[in-house]
Amino acid sequence: MKFWREPLDLKDIRVPHGEVHVLTERCKGCGWCIEFCRRDVLEVSDEINAKGYHPPQAIKSEACVSCGLCELLCPEFAIYIIEKEGEATLL
Amino acid sequence: MKENQKNVLSGEFFMQGDIACAEGAICAGCRFFGGYPITPATEVAQQMSKRLPLVDGMFIQMEDELASMNAVLGASWAGQKAMTATSGPGASLMMENLGLGIMLETPCVLTNVQRGGPSTGLPTLASQSDMMQAKWGSHGDYSIIALAPSSPQELFDLTIHAFNLAEIYRTPVLVMTDAEVGHMTEKVVIPPQEEIEIVPRRKPTVPPEEYLPYRVAPGEWVPPMAVAGDGYYIHTTGLTHDERGYPATTDDSVQWPLVQRLIDKIEKNKDDIVMLEKDGLDDAEVVIVSYGIAARTAMWPIQIARDEGIRVGLLRLITVWPFPDKQIRELAGQVEGIIVPEINMGQIVREVERCAAGQADVISVPHPGGDIHDPQKVLNAIRKAVGREVEE
Amino acid sequence: MGLEMNGYRLDKSIEADSESEGLVEEIHGHHPMDDLLRTERLPHIWCPGCGLGTALTCFLSALRRSELDLDKVTVTSGIGCTGRVAGYVRLDSFHTTHGRAIPFATGLKMGNPELKAVVFSGDGDLVTIGGNHFIHAARRNIDMTVICVNNFNYGMTGGQAGATTPIGGLTTTTPYGDYEYPFNVSALAAASGAVYVARWTVLHARRLERSITEALLKPGFSMVEIISPCPTGFGRRHKQREGLDTMRYYHEHGVIKHGADPRETDIKLGGAIIEGKFVDIDKLTFLEQRARRLEQVLGKRK
Numbered sequence: 094m095k096f097w098r099e100p101l102d103l104k105d106i107r108v109p110h111g112e113v114h115v116l117t118e119r120c121k122g123c124g125w126c127i128e129f130c131r132r133d134v135l136e137v138s139d140e141i142n143a144k145g146y147h148p149p150q151a152i153k154s155e156a157c158v159s160c161g162l163c164e165l166l167c168p169e170f171a172i173y174i175i176e177k178e179g180e181a182t183l184l
Numbered sequence: 185m186k187e188n189q190k191n192v193l194s195g196e197f198f199m200q201g202d203i204a205c206a207e208g209a210i211c212a213g214c215r216f217f218g219g220y221p222i223t224p225a226t227e228v229a230q231q232m233s234k235r236l237p238l239v240d241g242m243f244i245q246m247e248d249e250l251a252s253m254n255a256v257l258g259a260s261w262a263g264q265k266a267m268t269a270t271s272g273p274g275a276s277l278m279m280e281n282l283g284l285g286i287m288l289e290t291p292c293v294l295t296n297v298q299r300g301g302p303s304t305g306l307p308t309l310a311s312q313s314d315m316m317q318a319k320w321g322s323h324g325d326y327s328i329i330a331l332a333p334s335s336p337q338e339l340f341d342l343t344i345h346a347f348n349l350a351e352i353y354r355t356p357v358l359v360m361t362d363a364e365v366g367h368m369t370e371k372v373v374i375p376p377q378e379e380i381e382i383v384p385r386r387k388p389t390v391p392p393e394e395y396l397p398y399r400v401a402p403g404e405w406v407p408p409m410a411v412a413g414d415g416y417y418i419h420t421t422g423l424t425h426d427e428r429g430y431p432a433t434t435d436d437s438v439q440w441p442l443v444q445r446l447i448d449k450i451e452k453n454k455d456d457i458v459m460l461e462k463d464g465l466d467d468a469e470v471v472i473v474s475y476g477i478a479a480r481t482a483m484w485p486i487q488i489a490r491d492e493g494i495r496v497g498l499l500r501l502i503t504v505w506p507f508p509d510k511q512i513r514e515l516a517g518q519v520e521g522i523i524v525p526e527i528n529m530g531q532i533v534r535e536v537e538r539c540a541a542g543q544a545d546v547i548s549v550p551h552p553g554g555d556i557h558d559p560q561k562v563l564n565a566i567r568k569a570v571g572r573e574v575e576e
Numbered sequence: 577m578g579l580e581m582n583g584y585r586l587d588k589s590i591e592a593d594s595e596s597e598g599l600v601e602e603i604h605g606h607h608p609m610d611d612l613l614r615t616e617r618l619p620h621i622w623c624p625g626c627g628l629g630t631a632l633t634c635f636l637s638a639l640r641r642s643e644l645d646l647d648k649v650t651v652t653s654g655i656g657c658t659g660r661v662a663g664y665v666r667l668d669s670f671h672t673t674h675g676r677a678i679p680f681a682t683g684l685k686m687g688n689p690e691l692k693a694v695v696f697s698g699d700g701d702l703v704t705i706g707g708n709h710f711i712h713a714a715r716r717n718i719d720m721t722v723i724c725v726n727n728f729n730y731g732m733t734g735g736q737a738g739a740t741t742p743i744g745g746l747t748t749t750t751p752y753g754d755y756e757y758p759f760n761v762s763a764l765a766a767a768s769g770a771v772y773v774a775r776w777t778v779l780h781a782r783r784l785e786r787s788i789t790e791a792l793l794k795p796g797f798s799m800v801e802i803i804s805p806c807p808t809g810f811g812r813r814h815k816q817r818e819g820l821d822t823m824r825y826y827h828e829h830g831v832i833k834h835g836a837d838p839r840e841t842d843i844k845l846g847g848a849i850i851e852g853k854f855v856d857i858d859k860l861t862f863l864e865q866r867a868r869r870l871e872q873v874l875g876k877r878k
Contacts, residue, residue, distance in 0.1 A: 116605045116607060118619075121624035122624055123818070125630075125823060128820055144619075162781065164608075164633075165634060165637065165781040165782065165785065166630055166633075166781050167633065168622065168627060168628065168630045168633070169620075169629050170609050170610070170618065170629065170633065173608050216683070216687055218679075218682075218683060238874070242686045242687070244686055246682075246712075247709065247712040248708060250676060250709075251676070251679035251682075251709050252679075254672065254673070254679035255686065256683060258670075258680040258684040258685075259683040259684070259686055259687030260687070262684045262686075262687025263688055266687065281673055281676060284676075288670075412650045412668040412688065412691055413647060413648050413688050413690065414668075416668070418668055419614065419662065419668075419669045419670075420669075420670055421663060421670075422671060422673055431671075
């Protein structure tokens with residue numbers, strides 16, 4: 094991140110990192126997680142699950158900051174994030 | 185009658201029928217009443233509103249009868265013995281949710297103090313014109329228990345009995361009384377508490393992981409009931425449901441056993457449920473089959489007929505539903521005629537005709553509602569049945 | 577690996593696919609919410625793009641945060657798509673008749689005041705057929721939390737008009753466009769005496785979750801209105817063929833105004849959707865009022 098002036102507590106801020114878990118058989122392809130991920134981590138995959146939907150896949154998983162919005166928005170309980178301990182980075 | 189903090193007011197009273205109904209409920213352990221005012225059942229609600237707070241119970245006057253019935257079901261699912269009281273128009277409103285109570289297998293009591301109908305009818309005058317509605321009022325196939333008292337004392341006793349039956353069979357039970365009995369003031373004896381038999385709710389004996397809300401042991405008909413807050417995490421639905429309580433609506437595979445069991449749990453236990461009062465049946469030529477107040481008012485014409493030498497018996501149906509098919513069929517084979525006086529245009533007489541199956545003449549003595557029978561009419565029916573002259 | 581059909585890859589292996597750099601694909605895995613769900617009934621019946629799953633996720637998340645004793649939480653719902661929520665939560669739950677969830681929940685609460693009564697149902701069920709019960713429970717300030725999912729139509733039966741359908745709304749029973757004035761659910765609740773009224777769309781999931789937590793912990797009649805997409809019943813008739821289109825619509829039209837006067841938050845087709853916490857007041861609950869009155873009157877007689 095570029096700052097005009099370096100914040101005094103910059104060295105204390107830790108940005109978490111998350112691991113994306115997709116339960117592919119539950120996905121109904123609504124596309125909300127992909128659309129509303131602020132870090133553009135996800136996109137539609139070419140896979141089809143048994144019901145005929147395309148689950149999401151992570152294309153930029155290193156960008157996931159474990160905000161959990163996809164987990165909260167998903168109507169199907171098909172995606173969740175596990176925050177990876179010790180992988181938080183400095184801002 | 186002074187408000188009293190004891191729940192069983194043992195003693196002898198000169199008590200109105202509706203009040204006796206409320207007192208009976210409290211003796212039976214009813215601690216929830218959700219109702220709506222309607223003549224001639226308002227007094228039940230009034231008495232409950234006075235007494236329930238004194239016995240740590242909950243009274244709530246709901247916004248309409250639909251809400252009342254649902255509140256009763258909810259309270260039962262929270263573990264309480266619950267009841268409501270209404271009359272014809274309110275009973276019609278309660279029908280859908282009576283069906284819900286039957287489908288969820290919820291113990292509760294619904295008192296219908298019948299009045300003249302149809303529609304608004306005669307609010308202050310009696311009838312017995314909701315008897316068929318008691319059995320067929322809600323949509324779908326099911327069986328129900330309906331009791332018919334003919335005095336305030338009996339209304340007291342049968343209300344207690346209704347709560348017990350409700351718990352045993354996990355079903356709503358109807359107490360079908362009428363404005364005459366409901367508003368009549370008569371001697372009512374409330375026995376000491378130890379003499380009143382109360383059936384408690386049957387709880388599951390297995391832990392939550394092993395419990396299925398609608399699984400019935402082989403040879404039994406009624407599952408034990410875990411309620412909200414017991415930690416069993418039950419789900420139940422008005423949809424056709426499997427043993428787990430989950431909807432099973434994609435085909436009829438669950439419908440068959442479920443509906444059959446809902447009907448059988450009452451019909452196959454008729455011998456335990458049916459209650460009849462018999463008088464002079466052994467050598468009878470004709471029999472009066474009746475229930476409620478009409479049975480009571482038939483006793484005078486019966487006496488006169490007997491004095492005239494007619495051998496007339498009385499079979500009083502204390503339980504009208506489930507209908508005593510077997511007993512009526514047997515009776516029809518032994519007598520020439522069955523006379524059915526009822527304050528309606530002929531409802532239970534159809535059941536009698538069905539069971540008599542042509543073995544005896546079945547004579548209806550209808551009344552559109554608004555008064556008790558003219559004893560002359562009943563007497564004439566008796567005389568006519570044995571071929572004697574009738575008086576106008 | 578690599579079965580192909582029409583150019584798409586089908587992966588039919590039972591084992592989870594290998595992790596591809598930070599994405600773990602589980603075929604039938606375990607979601608953190610699963611212990612609050614009746615997972616044997618998943619996937620649920622709701623359409624792709626329906627917001628009910630999100631509403632349910634927010635509710636369960638809020639329930640966890642509220643730290644209420646789950647043994648005592650009851651969920652009652654009525655008939656309709658939202659009504660199916662009761663069937664998916666692993667709590668004491670009741671799927672009752674159309675419009676009558678609130679009186680049933682009243683009975684539960686009155687029968688055992690230790691229970692926490694939650695009513696989770698739709699706009700048709702709660703304020704159309706169930707309107708009478710809704711306003712009376714609010715009037716009495718019965719201690720219950722009502723979650724009303726508003727998708728502006730009767731979705732389960734194919735998309736008919738209800739009391740919340742906006743003017744001009746196209747439904748199967750308003751093929752020429754609805755001409756009836758609709759209810760504003762939040763205004764109705766506030767006018768009837770609810771102590772907590774909030775409205776959020778499912779897009780604003782975090783704020784929704786927070787509101788539900790507040791509503792659950794607030795004594796008295798608290799109501800959270802959740803504006804949710806219904807692509808099959810409503811959205812597709814209004815140029816929002818997928819749930820995603822409706823979510824984008826919420827993104828553009830949602831306006832957060834805490835403390836707004838509920839009467840000024842009507843929802844019109846194409847207009848702003850005003851969201852926020854509208855009412856948060858304190859009032860004695862039904863049971864508290866009752867206890868006070870009985871103590872006053874009967875306490876003296878002892």
